[in-house]
Amino acid sequence: MCLYFDITDLLKHARKNGTVSGIQRVQIRVLQHLAAQTQPQEILCAYHIGRFRRVRICRAQDLFIDKTYDAKQMLVRLGLENQNTAFTTQELYDDLANYKNKSLKRALRKVKLLILGKLRPDCARSQMGLGPLSEQNNSQLKTIETWPHKKIQKNDHVVMIGTNWNISAVETLAKKHFRRGGKVSQVIYDLIPYRYPEFCIESLAKKFSTFLDRSPSFVSQYICISEATRIDLQKYLTETGNDKPTISWPLAHEFEGYGRNEISSQSSDSPIFKKISKPFVLCVGTIEVRKNGAMLLAVWQQLQKELGDKTPQLVFAGKYGWKILPFQERLRSDPALQRRVTVVDRVKDDDLAELYKQCLFSVFPSLVEGWGLPVGEAAWFGKFSIVSSSSSIPEVCGNLVDYIEPNNIDEWVQAIKRTVLADQCRQQREKIICRSPLRLWKDVAADLKQILDN
Missing domain, CATH: 3.40.50.2000 (Glycogen Phosphorylase B;)
Structure with missing residues (x-):
């Protein structure tokens, strides 16, 4: 049996952010350890980036090899980011965040930086307030083996472990697998956009509610990161006439990469x-x-x-x-x-x-x-x-x-x-x-x- 984990949202996050928030941290840590605890072919990652591309597959053991998170390295390994570009997609988005969304100034700034990045990379980085390209950029990272999805076996298991609230090609794949009698598990982090829409932007609340409504059509079981979340979800499922199993799966205290009770060296030059x-x-x-x-x-x-x-x-x-x-x-x-x-x-x-x-x-x-x-x-x-x-x-x-x-x-x-x-x-x-x-x-x-x- 193979476990297929949807990492589409993790990769989209990496394109715009150099650091992780809670949900991305959970995905990375769990997949790192699952890959270390199992055979290489047992834990696979599925992702869909780009409107016309097919779902692609890679081994978690090949992708999650770094102790610390590096968005660019992850994207380069998958061939989604050019290693020798003047700046990363995330660095570009950080710069454009200073301009009003969809404004002419923002569009012109983007075009200028993209052209300058091709012709004079150091000049482009200087204008963006970035330092010179690091030595790490000069060392070649190898892309890992990826392949287009062909067929999931009936005894395989698809795990939607991220924020897959938009309908995606991986969700479509999961739905087909479920209809053929295969297992699909959906991780639920919270029901905040549904229960407390006032804490979210309107578009997210609507998107999440739509996702909740359609999820029983492709989910075998829900895995919730706390008992409080499980109770919220169980109440929702009961109210909507669904009897899908819900399971609690508590998270960790560990801040991985750092020792328990580690004391400050007081020497940080950050x-x-x-x-x-x-x-x-x-x-x-x-x-x-x-x-x-x-x-x-x-x-x-x-x-x-x-x-x-x-x-x-x-x-x-x-x-x-x-x-x-x-x-x-x-x-x-x-x-x-x-x-x-x-x-x-x-x-x-x-x-x-x-x-x-x-x-x-x-x-x-x-x-x-x-x-x-x-x-x-x-x-x-x-x-x-x-x-x-x-x-x-x-x-x-x-x-x-x-x-x-x-x-x-x-x-x-x-x-x-x-x-x-x-x-x-x-x-x-x-x-x-x-x-x-x-x-x-x-x-x-x-x-x-x-x-x-x-």
Whole structure:
């Protein structure tokens, strides 16, 4: 039996982003470990990029060989990115993000950079504010073996492990396989666009709801990343008259590539640390309305009144998402708050690990989650956290962290103030965290394999 994993959305994300968010991190870690635990032909990746191309297949063992994520290397290995281009697709998108979408200026900028990239690569990179091409670009990466999809055997298993909310060629393949009696599993990360459309842009909420409605036509079973997500999905399926099996599949605490309870070397020369004052409290995740960052800013305003100079720096580590006007307006309107808040965008894993190691503690005030990776990652580095009591979040670390109702500003202020001032209590909680058993990504992968085999 072969397991076919749809990685189309992972590759599309890699074309526009040099760093990963939660869902992409899950896919990469799980596929890395599945490939390491099985025979080369057992774990295969299916993807469809480009309107007229067929679904292509590759071995996960060939693709997921790097310990750290490198979007360009992954795309080059698949022949989807030219290694010798002046800039990556992601670097181009980053530059164009400074221009209004679909504007003439944006279109002209794109044409100019593409032409300049062909004729004078270094000049193009300079205009984009990028450094010279690295030595790594000069060493040749080999493309891996890929082949067009021909036929999936009846006893094979198709796994939709990403955000396959758009109808794609891989979904069509999965539907045909299901109709022939084959197994198709769909991983569900959350039902947020369906249950809380106010936290999303309208187009995403509609797209996701349409996906949920059609998914029973090609899914044998749903695999949910938390019990809270499974309960939400089960309720939806019952309401819509579907009786598909739903299974919980909890994620990991491990921040892979970094040792458990690893201590900071204090020697990071990354430019992001030049912007950060110590001590600091860390909040990891996309800055969007659902993550409740505006509430956290209000908490920091109150802390400044109560703690004065003892107020720690607040560091947000994550890219900007949607519906962030309240966050921006609160920060923009308060110069004193600006001095206490730092936002670091598109953080690479090395820097994120160092932020976890150096922070005083972490906070995670999200209104709703499907899991809550940053809560577990902070624990991996032995750090205490104050987190939201909402949805799946209590499943991540149990009694190792403190819980606050996400919109209770007064309780957040008091909890953070206590943790800042009571060093001994915080350090005692850290000792408990450091000794507690935490879940590894290899365990998550092994559990998924068992679910799929059964």
